[in-house]
Amino acid sequence: MSKRRRPPPSASRTDAPDGSGVAAVRAHVDDLLARGKTRDAVEAARQLYKAARTAETEALLVDAYGARIRALMATGLTREARELASLVVERHPGTRARILPLLHETAARAGGDLGPLLAGLASADPATRRDLERTLGRVLTDCRALAEDPRLSDGDPLRQAARAASELFQAVTSGPLPDGALARLDGVSRHSPLAPWKLLIRAIDAYYRRDDAAVLANLSAIPPDAAPARLAPLLRCLAGEAKPIDRPSLGDRVLLDKVSGGRARFRTELAGLIDAIRGRDQRQALVAARNLIETARSASDTFMPTFASTLLTHWLHANFDPRPLMTLLVRGRSDVGTLRQLALALERVGAWEAAVPAWDGYLATAQQIAAMPHTGREPSRLLLHMAELIPTDIDELLDVADVEDEEELQELIRDGALPDCLDRGRLLERARTADPDARVFRALVAHWETRDPRRAEREADAWRARHPRDLEPLLFLARAAERRGAHRKALDWLDAAEVLDRVHPDVRRSRFRVLLSSGERHLRDRQVSAALRDIDRLAVGPEAAAGDRPAYVAALRWAAARCAGETASAAERRRDLGERLGNPVLLNLVLASVAATIGLDTGGDVGVDPSTAMPKVAAVEGLARAADLLLALDRPLHAPPDLVRRIELNPRGAAPAHLYSLCTLGLRTNRQSLAYAASGAGLEADTELTHRFLLARGRALATGRHEQERERALRCLRAARTLATRLRDTETSREASLALRELELPPWSMDEAPEEDDLPPAAIRRVIEDERNATAAPSFTALPPRGRRRRRPDRRRPSLPSEAQPFLDFKEREL
Numbered sequence: 001m002s003k004r005r006r007p008p009p010s011a012s013r014t015d016a017p018d019g020s021g022v023a024a025v026r027a028h029v030d031d032l033l034a035r036g037k038t039r040d041a042v043e044a045a046r047q048l049y050k051a052a053r054t055a056e057t058e059a060l061l062v063d064a065y066g067a068r069i070r071a072l073m074a075t076g077l078t079r080e081a082r083e084l085a086s087l088v089v090e091r092h093p094g095t096r097a098r099i100l101p102l103l104h105e106t107a108a109r110a111g112g113d114l115g116p117l118l119a120g121l122a123s124a125d126p127a128t129r130r131d132l133e134r135t136l137g138r139v140l141t142d143c144r145a146l147a148e149d150p151r152l153s154d155g156d157p158l159r160q161a162a163r164a165a166s167e168l169f170q171a172v173t174s175g176p177l178p179d180g181a182l183a184r185l186d187g188v189s190r191h192s193p194l195a196p197w198k199l200l201i202r203a204i205d206a207y208y209r210r211d212d213a214a215v216l217a218n219l220s221a222i223p224p225d226a227a228p229a230r231l232a233p234l235l236r237c238l239a240g241e242a243k244p245i246d247r248p249s250l251g252d253r254v255l256l257d258k259v260s261g262g263r264a265r266f267r268t269e270l271a272g273l274i275d276a277i278r279g280r281d282q283r284q285a286l287v288a289a290r291n292l293i294e295t296a297r298s299a300s301d302t303f304m305p306t307f308a309s310t311l312l313t314h315w316l317h318a319n320f321d322p323r324p325l326m327t328l329l330v331r332g333r334s335d336v337g338t339l340r341q342l343a344l345a346l347e348r349v350g351a352w353e354a355a356v357p358a359w360d361g362y363l364a365t366a367q368q369i370a371a372m373p374h375t376g377r378e379p380s381r382l383l384l385h386m387a388e389l390i391p392t393d394i395d396e397l398l399d400v401a402d403v404e405d406e407e408e409l410q411e412l413i414r415d416g417a418l419p420d421c422l423d424r425g426r427l428l429e430r431a432r433t434a435d436p437d438a439r440v441f442r443a444l445v446a447h448w449e450t451r452d453p454r455r456a457e458r459e460a461d462a463w464r465a466r467h468p469r470d471l472e473p474l475l476f477l478a479r480a481a482e483r484r485g486a487h488r489k490a491l492d493w494l495d496a497a498e499v500l501d502r503v504h505p506d507v508r509r510s511r512f513r514v515l516l517s518s519g520e521r522h523l524r525d526r527q528v529s530a531a532l533r534d535i536d537r538l539a540v541g542p543e544a545a546a547g548d549r550p551a552y553v554a555a556l557r558w559a560a561a562r563c564a565g566e567t568a569s570a571a572e573r574r575r576d577l578g579e580r581l582g583n584p585v586l587l588n589l590v591l592a593s594v595a596a597t598i599g600l601d602t603g604g605d606v607g608v609d610p611s612t613a614m615p616k617v618a619a620v621e622g623l624a625r626a627a628d629l630l631l632a633l634d635r636p637l638h639a640p641p642d643l644v645r646r647i648e649l650n651p652r653g654a655a656p657a658h659l660y661s662l663c664t665l666g667l668r669t670n671r672q673s674l675a676y677a678a679s680g681a682g683l684e685a686d687t688e689l690t691h692r693f694l695l696a697r698g699r700a701l702a703t704g705r706h707e708q709e710r711e712r713a714l715r716c717l718r719a720a721r722t723l724a725t726r727l728r729d730t731e732t733s734r735e736a737s738l739a740l741r742e743l744e745l746p747p748w749s750m751d752e753a754p755e756e757d758d759l760p761p762a763a764i765r766r767v768i769e770d771e772r773n774a775t776a777a778p779s780f781t782a783l784p785p786r787g788r789r790r791r792r793p794d795r796r797r798p799s800l801p802s803e804a805q806p807f808l809d810f811k812e813r814e815l
Contacts, residue, residue, distance in 0.1 A: 312345035380435030512543035585622025624658035663696035691723035
């Protein structure tokens with residue numbers, strides 16, 4: 001059969017429903033309408049109407065026609081919708097009241113003629129009036145047309161409300177409204193055809209006031225079929241809603257760009273950059289970054305530095321090559337601000353070995369274009385900051401440079417294999433040349449103190465000469481002289497310091513320490529008269545009266561009598577000292593420490609261990625007081641092993657302060673079993689030292705041989721840090737954090753931070769109860785002595801060397 005004679009296709013676009021009756025067809029039509037197939041719904045309803053012409057089937061057909069007319073209007077086919085509405089009214093005159101609002105709506109949409117709708121409003125019943133008002137709300141695209149319509153009288157409330165809405169819309173689209181201006185719209189009810197315009201005006205006004213919540217609340221109340229609803233997605237986007245506009249038109253894009261000052265476009269491009277960075281797509285990220293940079297340059301001057309810093313930081317975190325991005329960011333030789341942002345970004349990602357050369361390049365460029373002077377406070381502070389970025393741990397510095405010792409590092413710097421800005425000493429010298437500030441001298445002294453003590457003294461002397469009113473260089477020179485054994489020189493420096501500040505606590509402590517060292521040295525040299533002069537000067541100072549220090553001074557007089565051969569005087573001094581202390585254990589420990597310090601044979605004055613004949617609590621007190629005295633003075637403490645073992649077995653019943661002193665003694669002398677036993681006894685009662693006992697317990701358990709002790713140590717240290725933070729004990733909190741860091745992470749993975757969350761009170765209570773119930777003492781490993789430096793595995797991020805070198809290459813090529 002030819003194509004011309006082929007019969008036309010069936011008019012029906014869907015199969016007829018199974019079953020007979022209006023109910024089955026209505027259900028089928030409702031299903032089609034729900035799926036948006038209005039044309040098929042009209043055809044099914046028409047076939048039913050042809051089969052049974054009843055009022056019910058006609059109503060179903062008219063409903064289908066109404067849905068079809070609305071669908072045509074929704075797609076912009078207003079003329080076709082109007083023709084179909086006229087045809088329905090012509091063929092079904094009885095349904096005129098139902099189709100007439102749609103006919104009026106199509107007329108208003110096609111030619112902007114509101115006359116039929118306004119005429120219907122004047123004579124309609126309440127139900128019909130509500131339908132016409134809803135129709136008018138859908139077709140009203142300009143409030144001014146309704147306000148100027150001659151068919152409404154001047155006193156008509158609808159015309160007055162339209163006039164107010166028109167004037168306010170024109171005002172709000174030109175700038176912020178004055179306070180109280182929106183009160184003119186209070187009379188517009190939510191059923192009024194002007195209600196969507198009222199909500200739109202309120203939303204725009206809230207946008208000016210930066211009240212994004214009010215913007216979104218007003219927009220959500222606008223009916224989706226109202227004319228103002230077309231602006232709702234744009235305002236939502238301007239208000240910061242994350243959902244982008246689906247297929248924005250050219251007008252939408254222009255409006256967003258004009259109103260937001262480029263923010264909407266910037267937000268869209270930023271989302272693309274984030275996706276590219278997450279996907280590790282450097283090429284796509286560079287395209288997005290180029291568009292973002294062009295948009296950002298049109299913003300305010302304060303925005304670009306922040307934007308460049310953030311962009312560079314995320315770029316480096318993604319391990320991207322910074323050279324293409326720097327080419328986009330740097331705008332000629334005078335753009336030193338971008339170089340500064342690069343240095344800051346390298347600092348944020350922890351690449352100090354790349355940040356220091358970046359800062360050096362920024363400084364050289366800024367001084368070259370006269371943006372920064374060669375001398376003065378500004379370059380000095382920058383050079384000092386660069387020096388502070390270089391780690392103080394020499395092992396870490398050697399690992400980064402991949403050398404064995406500092407001499408090899410200096411050789412590489414001299415040969416030009418490494419930039420000289422990686423030498424802290426040279427940076428500090430450049431900072432001093434730029435501005436000899438006290439902070440620079442302080443950094444110089446600290447730098448050379450561990451490398452070249454004599455050089456450190458020269459720097460401190462130069463500091464004193466440059467800033468004669470500063471106390472720090474005098475105190476440092478006094479300590480340096482004391483370490484060399486030049487006690488008279490140290491006292492001369494302290495005399496100069498007292499001229500500046502006689503009551504300064506560091507001056508007093510230093511004088512006590514120097515006089516003590518001088519007196520002990522004279523006793524070692526058996527210069528008794530000189531020693532007694534030092535002891536007499538020592539005894540009158542306020543530092544000698546603290547705690548049990550008078551007993552140590554008295555022990556020095558006993559030692560002087562022994563050195564002079566005055567046996568009777570020595571015996572008497574020993575007897576007086578014993579009565580003053582009231583504890584034979586403490587007496588023996590103090591005398592033994594003095595004798596060991598000056599190289600004196602006690603000759604029986606320090607007898608056998610008296611603790612066996614004493615109550616254990618008294619023995620604990622004697623050992624604890626000796627630890628407090630001798631450890632603070634940095635003097636030897638030779639406790640009898642039997643005494644320590646006896647206390648370790650059961651230190652319960654002692655005062656909490658004495659138990660904590662035993663914890664400190666155990667940790668300082670690497671006797672972890674003593675610290676473990678004393679901290680356990682201290683935790684049996686709730687005292688103000690509970691957090692410190694937890695710290696000592698954790699540090700002792702950290703040296704345990706098994707993983708179980710390590711887990712207990714973690715819990716104790718976290719509980720100690722939490723309690724110390726609540727009690728504002730910053731020293732204990734800091735020590736607990738350091739212990740946690742050393743325990744949780746191996747030495748080569750310190751880039752990650754340990755767990756910082758605090759424990760709740762119930763968890764802390766469980767930790768304390770668990771430690772109280774832990775009766776068996778674990779086995780501990782002795783801490784190894786510090787030996788020759790061993791090369792640690794590279795703990796840097798693998799990409800950092802590749803990030804530093806591209807910047808250096810870029811600086812040499814472009815700048």
